[in-house]
Amino acid sequence: MPIDERGVLGILSLVFWALMVVVSVKYIVFIMRANNKGEGGIMALMALVLRGEKDPARARVLMLMGLFAPRCSMATA
Numbered sequence: 001m002p003i004d005e006r007g008v009l010g011i012l013s014l015v016f017w018a019l020m021v022v023v024s025v026k027y028i029v030f031i032m033r034a035n036n037k038g039e040g041g042i043m044a045l046m047a048l049v050l051r052g053e054k055d056p057a058r059a060r061v062l063m064l065m066g067l068f069a070p071r072c073s074m075a076t077a
Contacts, residue, residue, distance in 0.1 A: 031045060050063065
């Protein structure tokens, strides 16, 4: 079987979409399992993380990282 541009792009596409599906499904399952007194989702996950943190300064850093890290990574892309 000869290696051509179409085959290479097909394999790269397959790897890319496989990673996207696996990461998306794992993320959705993880977020949907977060439960804060009957509430769910990202805010419940944040509340659970902040509740378990003893140091208030570290809790603020975690919250700020959650707010700004995705924006910074998208801005550099």
